Every structure is written in C-alpha cells, then in structure tokens.
Amino acid sequence: MPQLQRDVSLRELNTFGLPATARFVVTIDSEAALVDALAMPELAGLPRLVLGGGSNVVLTRDFDGVVFRMAIRGRERLADDAHARYVRGGAGEVWHEFVDWTLTQDCPGLENLALIPGTLGAAPIQNIGAYGLELAERFAEVRALDTTTGLFVTLTREVCAFGYRDSLFKREPGRYIIVGVTLRLPQSWQPVTGYADVSRTLSEAGIERPDARQIFDAVVDIRRRKLPDPLELGNAGSFFKNPVVDAAAFAALRERFPQTVGYAQPDGTWKVAAGWLIDQCGWRGKSLGQAGVHERQALVLVNLGGARGADIVALARAVQASVQERFGVALEPEPLML
Incomplete structure (x- = not known):
C-alpha cells in the first residue's frame, strides 16, 4: 500500500517553484500502487492531479485534493519489425534521460526532442515537439488506467488523436492515468535538420552529415544557450x-x-x-x-x-x-x- 502524505508543499514538485500545498500526496511507483491508491477510502471523491516533473503546470492556489506523484520507472527495448524499432518506458522516466538512453540502444529518432523538461508519461498528453519533430511522429501506444472503468487499457496513436500540443488526454482530462509509453523509432533513420538553429549549429561545428548523437548534442547546446535551467530560474x-x-x-x-x-x-x-x-x-x-x-x-x-x-x-x-x-x-x- 503506498504511503499517503498530508498537507504537502508542492513548491519542489513544479518547475516554476510556485508555492502551493496539497491536502494529500501519494507516490505511484507501480501499477499496483496506483490501483491501491485509487481504492484508499480517504481519497474517495477528491479531485486528482497527476504530476510527473511538474514542468507544465502553473499552481495558482492550494490543491484541496490528492496529487499522484508519478514515479513508475523502467526502460525496455522491444522487438523490432521491418519498419521500426520499439522502446518502452515507465511514465515516471525523465524524458531527457530516456531520449539519451534510446541512442545508447541504437534507436535514433527522438534526438530533436532532447532536453525537454518533464517525464515520459507526460509527453503524449502535450504531444511535445521541438525543432521539426512532434512526439506523435514517433508514437506507438500508451498503457493507461481508465478511471471510468478501473481497467488498464492500451491506446494507439489513432485513438490518442494527437494535434498541435493536443491529445485525447487534454480533451478528456482526468480520465486516463498513463503508466507506460511505447515509441516507434524508424529503421530507416533520416536526420531532421530543417530548423535554422539546428542547421546553423551543426554547420558551425563543421558537421555536414550529422548522426543522431550529433543532432542530440546540437539541440542540447541550443536549448542551454536559449532557455533558462528550471533549477536556476x-x-x-x-x-x-x-x-x-x-x-x-x-x-x-x-x-x-x-x-x-x-x-x-x-x-x-x-x-x-x-x-x-x-x-x-x-x-x-x-x-x-x-x-x-x-x-x-x-x-x-x-x-x-x-x-x-x-x-x-x-x-x-x-x-x-x-x-x-x-x-x-x-x-x-x-x-x-x-
């Protein structure tokens, strides 16, 4: 049974560092922990908020409900097919670390999305994107708990109905709690370097035919130059x-x-x-x-x-x-x- 914490500060759980307190916080580190948390009588009828990295939220007040702090970890390379290489991770995986790991597994395709803050489980909700690539282009499926039925379901790319910074999860907020994500990375990888910042950074480094790691490094360099580190600001x-x-x-x-x-x-x-x-x-x-x-x-x-x-x-x-x-x-x- 997961531990239930009361009257918890959320300042360290959102990247803006905004002050707010939640009535309850429970850490979800497994599917079983999620099921147990949802069955807790103390939480019956309370509003729920799922937080991963807290990088896409503005807390304007205290939260009189329960925060599910998503901490399901784990990475796995699945079987390939003729067109793609498949990788899967827990919803609590740090996104940037997961992208880095895919390159060590010889699974390029996410490098343009390096250094985006947040977790793997939050990425489909927002359909994150940067430098010419959106998550939807690399998406296979998610495993999620449907809170209306209490059952775990698998949702495909078509069902998730991705749009620009949009998805099924934003249109039906609170219904699904994502516990794992499977991504589909191309066998025939091609570099995505159409954005001016990316092409200019590679050119300045004298790289004419970049590999995925070089694009990853270029994107990290660009983001660090242009964007503030949430740990500092x-x-x-x-x-x-x-x-x-x-x-x-x-x-x-x-x-x-x-x-x-x-x-x-x-x-x-x-x-x-x-x-x-x-x-x-x-x-x-x-x-x-x-x-x-x-x-x-x-x-x-x-x-x-x-x-x-x-x-x-x-x-x-x-x-x-x-x-x-x-x-x-x-x-x-x-x-x-x-």
Whole structure:
C-alpha cells in the first residue's frame, strides 16, 4: 500500500517553484500502487492531479485534493519489425534521460526532442515537439488506467488523436492515468535538420552529415544557450503555443508586418512564431513584480524569485493583451492553470 502524505508543499514538485500545498500526496511507483491508491477510502471523491516533473503546470492556489506523484520507472527495448524499432518506458522516466538512453540502444529518432523538461508519461498528453519533430511522429501506444472503468487499457496513436500540443488526454482530462509509453523509432533513420538553429549549429561545428548523437548534442547546446535551467530560474519552458492561422490571415499579417516569422504547415495553414510576436511587443526581459519574460527567449515566462501563481497568470494575460492589440493574434498558454 503506498504511503499517503498530508498537507504537502508542492513548491519542489513544479518547475516554476510556485508555492502551493496539497491536502494529500501519494507516490505511484507501480501499477499496483496506483490501483491501491485509487481504492484508499480517504481519497474517495477528491479531485486528482497527476504530476510527473511538474514542468507544465502553473499552481495558482492550494490543491484541496490528492496529487499522484508519478514515479513508475523502467526502460525496455522491444522487438523490432521491418519498419521500426520499439522502446518502452515507465511514465515516471525523465524524458531527457530516456531520449539519451534510446541512442545508447541504437534507436535514433527522438534526438530533436532532447532536453525537454518533464517525464515520459507526460509527453503524449502535450504531444511535445521541438525543432521539426512532434512526439506523435514517433508514437506507438500508451498503457493507461481508465478511471471510468478501473481497467488498464492500451491506446494507439489513432485513438490518442494527437494535434498541435493536443491529445485525447487534454480533451478528456482526468480520465486516463498513463503508466507506460511505447515509441516507434524508424529503421530507416533520416536526420531532421530543417530548423535554422539546428542547421546553423551543426554547420558551425563543421558537421555536414550529422548522426543522431550529433543532432542530440546540437539541440542540447541550443536549448542551454536559449532557455533558462528550471533549477536556476523557475519556468515551464515555452509558455505559449505558436498560433496557427490560415493562409489568408498569414498573408494579411505579412502585409502589415513584413518581418513576421512563420512556418508553412502541410495542411496549408501557417504557424506564427509566438516568441517573435511577444518580442515585437517589447516584452523580452521585462517583468511585472517577480514574474518576468526571459531576456533571451520571449516565449519563456520566469519566476524571478518569490513569484506566486497569480503573478505568472497576470503577466501572461498582459502579454496576451499586447499581442492581441498589436497583431490581432490570440496566444494560448501551454501550461495547465490550477
């Protein structure tokens, strides 16, 4: 039976370092522990929050419920087929460490997603992505507990209905608790180097035909140069999604603002660089109280020391209002606000 802790500070369990207390916290280190926790009479009817690395949440208040701290570990290389190599890990695996491990197993394909904070179990919820790759492109299935039936289920890529920073798990919040993830990595690996930062970093290193480890190292270098370490400056990584607009709207935006940064999508839409929009509104390096916009990357909001969740939310709303007023574009936050 897992141990139930009462009145627990969550400051160390969220990467923003925001103060909040949970009525209960229980650590889930196995499927059996999850089943036992759900059966605890003390927790009946209480709101539930599953936390992995706490890298995609803004805590604005105390949580009068139970936090399931996901700590199921384990990595496994599964059998290959003609098209792919399969790897599986527990939901509590640290994402970056898992990516590194796949390369040691001669299973390239995740290197563009290096150094993204969080856990393996949280990755499908957000459909994490960076530098030209989304998790959905490497996804096979998840094993999860369906809290409506109490049964463990296997959910395929099609069922998970991935979109840009979106998935079934965001559309039906709280229903599924992910305990393990299986990824499908290509047998015929090809480098993904289309993003300017990646190609420039490789070029500066004199690398013309990079292998997966070299791309991994380049992405780590880029992220460390551009983004703050949550252990040193509280943050949740990219705070806003890049807004997606249709071709006509993007053309109108470019007509008014010729330097607008955007990326054409396969379906004909355009993804506008949210960081550029925020930067153009003068927010980079600015702050409201103890909440600030990072000086090197305007897409990242930071806790300058002593900020509360309400401070982060107030800053986010001010940034949204500025971008909406100047560009007529709505920014949507990535983190869950609680």
